[in-house]
Amino acid sequence: MSTTSTVRSPLEIMAELLSFDGKQNPYPLYEQMRAHGPVVDVQGAHFFVTGYRECSWALREPELLASTDDAVQDRRLPGWRDHSSWVWLTKNMLFSNNPRHERLRRFFGNAFSAQRVLALADMIDRLSDDVVDHLAREGADGRTVDLVEHFSYRFAISVIGELIGVPSEDQPGMRHGIGAITIALDPITDMSMLDPGDVAMDRFAEYFYGLVARLRANPGTDMTSGWIKALDNGGDITEEELVANLMLLVVAATEAPQDLLSNTIRLAIEHPEFHDRIKTDPDFTAGFIEESFRFDPAVQALNRVATRDFDFFGHPVAAGTPLTLLIAAANRDPRRYDNPASFVPTRTENQPLTLSGGSHYCLGAALARMSVQAVLPKLITRFPDLTIAGAPTFRNQIVQRGHATLLITLK
Template identity: 70%
Template sequence: MSQVSVLREPLDIIGHLLSFEGKQDPYPLYEQMRVHGPVADVAGAHFFVTGYAECAWALRASDVLLSTDAGVQDLRLPGWREHASWVWLTRNMLFSNDPQHARLRRFFGNAFSAQRVQAMRGLVEHQAEAVLDHLAAAGADGAPVDLVAEFSYRYAIGIIGGLLGVPAADQPGMRSAIGDITLALEPIGDPAVLAPGDAAMSRLAEYFHALLARLRAEPGPDMTSAWIKAADESGDVTDEDLVANLMLLLVAATEAPQDLLSNTVRLALEHPHLHDRLRADPEFVAGFLEESYRFDPAVQVLNRVAATDFEFFGRAVTAGTPLTLLIAAANRDPARFPDPLVFDPARAENQPLTMSAGSHYCLGAALARMSVTAVLPELLRRFPGMTLAGPGTFRDQIVQRGHAELPVVLG
């Protein structure tokens, strides 16, 4: 009997999805949810969305708001302001609705324009060379190496840390704090689980306030120094805004790229017959990366709430109703992708929703793509005999899903 032949109710499926075992392999559960149609309606009180067209519409619609916005939180989650992790998250552009989102996105967005991202290539290539040297040293004795700790994390934080002016010596010690903070993005039953994230966010806020003071006194070539100057001249952005969004950029541009890179490398090692093309064909590398984003994305779930009453693909949604967008399921929607359960780097018109869409489309998407395409061919050239030393494990998270460990042997 197949895993989708027994019809489970949506809330039962979600319960299994939120278990540790469900988070290790959520894809069969997404297919069980899909049996209920592209929009699973729980008595009009909650909607779980697996359809690509439906998720894409919700990501762009003005009728649908971020559930993490401070104003929305006030209505839905009394007591949230007692938690530093949630308070700081609502102050950044990613987790706020307009007008705050638009104001902050205008201020910070220019730094990630296509032209400016191209100017970052030198830093990216330098970090790629440095992390490959580090990985070679870590695996020199032939023993298994954790690719997440020794490669993916170091590479991701090396890039964003360099751009933000975070000294290289400070970067390795930030891993646990970044991981603790991402727990605030998960569905929370007991607020006590936020304690590590609250403490980490407070420490990181203190760190970035000190960094602002240092770079205001002695500016450098980094983006933070430029933002300080622009904020001081315009008066449109406060130090609190700067700190909140610097923390966002550090956490988001470390954790998500780390997970995307680990997944992409794992998929490459699972398909050794593609290595020659990945070493030699940049266009194929770009297609491989896009397919890895579709097939096993780091961002699996996004939550929204209805701002007004509206009709959603034939269903009546009332203001205040939550919509859970199962992005990883939408990326495997057979109505959008032929043979969606097959990993196909040559897939045509491949547009996964992993980087979101609309006004909240990932600010660092171009930088993330450049980072992976710069290092993946070099990794396979440098270590042609690299193999997986085990299946790897995933963190106990579903919104931001990624490997806890991924052991490899360099060969």
Template identity: 60%
Template sequence: MSGILSEPLDILGRLLAPEGKQNPYPLYEEMRAHGPVVTIAGVHTFITGYAECAQALREPRLLSTDAAVQDQRLQGWREHSSWRWLTRNMLFSNDPDHDRLRRFFGNAFSARRVAEMRSLVQELAYDAVRHVATLGAGGQVVDLVPEFSFRFPMAVIGRLLGVPEADQLGFREAIGDITSALEPVRDPRELERGDAGMDLLAEYLTTLIARLRETPGPDLTSGWIKALDEGAEITEEELLANFMLLLVAATEAPQDLLSNTVRLALEQPAHAARLRENPAFVESFVKETLRFDPAVQVLNRVASEDLDFFGARVTAHSPVTLLIAAGNRDPRRFDNPLVFDPARPDNQALTFSAGGHYCLGAALACMSAEVVLPLLLRSLPELSLAGDATFRVQVVQRGHEHLPVTTN
């Protein structure tokens, strides 16, 4: 690296600016030039290294943002329904609550259960591809983000959780609003958008749960309600909070993964051709997309006590930000990390996290993408990008706002 290094605080400022959010990758490299663990203003630790991120995710003294942690971090948060609900879900809990919730909901998404979901996913993938083909039939430009990348994973999780098909697409805006509450917040008033999304979802799901309690279906939620009513160690609020987590987690990040895989395939026609000819290639293609342009870029933890982390002093209650998208491009872990190369061996990105909070839906997300991507490309051999593939202005989760394509 030549020239003068910018100060980490300046790099952070540019990362949080709109241009940085559109393309954060050069800024991660600037941050990395200061080392794998960087402390800003003596109080905020940033991690760019792969091994260091992986270690941080397994460090029990680095906590997820539960209610007690949030009390120290953000005054007034309890007046905001977004974070009141978020801190009741497993992602924003620490043990023993996390362990209890994960055991209750976890079985439903085991490798075996996900393998059993394959035929349902195939059926819904056909529907999703047919929908795109219909919209694009007359040569019209189709925006794949709402019409495919959101629609398909929503159909999958909606069916699994028992959300009626007619209601599913109406949640797109609320789900986007809820993820805005996960962005860095300086003033709690910035949570109002997330609150509105959360209130809407909570109201709808309260009614849905009451209906499924009365008339159970073959869905997962009906099973969880029955277990709760028979005395399982979980509260009604926790059921609702984790239902909302599942609905958001199973749509927002998969939406970004699907848009990114399609864009990367269409940008390099040799990849698209290979995916059409050899569907088995899709597994490594999806893995490399997850590494190279991950839907989740940043994870947050807070130190429970003073600790020494790879030589950096992390004080109790101070934040630790894991730039996992930078870790995915760490040259100490991956050869030529800035190159998109689906043939990469041992390609285990940090994108699904690691340790106790490792993504519960990783197997479902990968299987769904592996089923639908070759189907889309084979069914629509003329599929092409058609205009600006813009990104949302977000830093924690990265994904396309629009992905215009033509199908013939």
């Protein structure tokens, strides 16, 4: 797909972005949207934002609400209360606005502080060794193996699973449900699109209520046991909110790291000239990972809603108007990055917006970076001749970008 000489309308571009083919390679379409400017006004009814500075400001502006809490959903998605996927999503901190967001983030946030994440280094190192060994067994004798199932998903779910007390034997069976729930984050054109997520969310709710009951009776060293103790000692949270946020953690801390890891490994396979430095130079590896977050991010777009009338970089925005922040386009804004369409792991001052910003900045950002930095060099060192088997494809989703499968051979 390539850009055209004729500037198409924003709605035409967005329609193609929502098609399966558009989702396979959205970047030329983002450039077509950028041709309309860093802020694209669709007759005052909707705004698409492609600029880095503009998206960065919007992510940090408290009067632009996350467009996913219950009050906003009542206006934008009638009938959502009949779907348990969204009923549960609006109870977690990521999909809430203040004051609930601040209260929930304060309760859960300390568990993911930079100091506490550093203390997890030994656990991450052990799980990295385990997943590399597993991949070696699955891909022995030159067999084709799915990197997503047997490496990226397995590693991501093992990290968050161990942290929140999900037994290892329960983790593989969660993959289908996690994927079904993330479909609810895409633009909904037919409410039946929520049905798979509803089923998955109901099952997860039952599972996590049961997990809370078991850990209350027999607490461990996991985070959930600590949160249960705080809840029972008068913590500012309900058991329903605890369950909702456990579901958030198992979904968000599996799907996004899975996609970040798969995309990063694909880029590493495509750029063998960097393998020696990935294996031996931690600073270079950190830069390589940060550039992969910028170049092909797992999170492509975020939505906000204006709480009041305001001027947005010269565009009058009325209260209640939605803004779609095209994060992946902002990460390639030529005003912010030189040669933005090229993969350059030695970039300086690389600050992709992939993990959001402001009060909604990803709680697990430090953990995600540490995890990829731990496992990528081990993978490249153990399997220097990794090869992709066939053309990679991406899931039929626009908000969350990642491979459903990524077939490889280890050689």
